[in-house]
Amino acid sequence: MSTNRQGDIAYEVIRSPRATADIVIERDGRVLVRAPKTVPDEQIEAIVEAKRYWIYKNLAEWRDLNSTRVLREYKNGEGFLYLGRSYRLSLVADQKEPLLLKNGRFCLCRDMVERGAVEAARVAFRDYYIARGTERISQRVQYYAPKVGVTTRKVHVRELGNRWASCSPNGNVAFHWKCMMAPQTIIDYIVVHELCHFHHLDHTDAFWNEVDKVMPQYRERKEWLRKNGAGLDV
Ligand SMILES: [Zn+2]
Known part of the structure; x- marks a missing residue:
């Protein structure tokens, strides 16, 4: 190069x-x-x-x-997204868990931030989204798989780099933990999109036709993700 x-x-x-x-x-x-x-x-x-x-x-x-990409500061009042809603951050003392969503606020262990561990704070958010996402996205996969006409095995929520989701021939599906920052309707679109890849690996008309059968309103959700995807980060 x-x-x-x-x-x-x-x-x-x-x-x-x-x-x-x-x-x-x-x-x-x-x-x-x-x-x-x-x-x-x-x-x-x-x-x-x-x-x-x-x-x-x-x-x-x-x-x-x-330009929608965000640079985070882990300080009181900073907004963090969960399922499409922004919740303000409170730094709290005396909390066993690194991060909780409680009474409409993200409560993050103060020690963690005061030690200057921005990376640890980021990991706390990532782990939170992975734990909640594994449960919720698995349910959505179970709901949509029969509608799409596919059978899946394991659902993982993890770091996936530039991709929102990926699937493998053995039936496992993986989703980026950042999906949990998007509204539920967008998560559903990502789920349906990925499940349709079990029918077609590429993005041909035949593929979009499968998406359309299960989710006729997919276009606006796809567009939402294209516009706002970069803003989903911690
Ligand atoms: Zn795709």
Whole structure:
């Protein structure tokens, strides 16, 4: 891979045995040109130049979507999402559990934050969402699996990087713990979406047709997730 510049656009080139070149905006905002091994550098420059306005437009959209990304401070009054609602944080002394949702507030063990352990606070939230999510999302999978016409085995809620969910051929389904910050209707969409992948691995019309059969209102939920997904973080 190499980094290049065409006017004010910085981009990276990845060469592989492929037939044509294309340009993608990565999730971290990098511009990537995927090109056949044989295409000369000048031709890649010409492709980037020709796609200049497409790149501008897509980078602007990427910035919009990522402006919802949050930088957390674990202090009193800070809002944290749970099932689509924001709950204020209270730092409390004398609490056995690292984190509880109680009387409309997230109560986080004060010692943890005072020791300067932001990472520990983040882990406390993650563990909370994993514990609640394992129960709740498993129930939703059980509810939707017969409607989608599939049989599942284990449901895991865990760290999944850039993905909201994943499924494996042996019937296990995994969901990102961040799903628990989204409203219930969005969690249901993520569940139905993933279950439909047992019928179709890709996102073809046939796949969306399966989603539509079980959840005719899926489009607005999909759009909600696209717009707000980056804001679901702790
Ligand atoms: Zn999918």
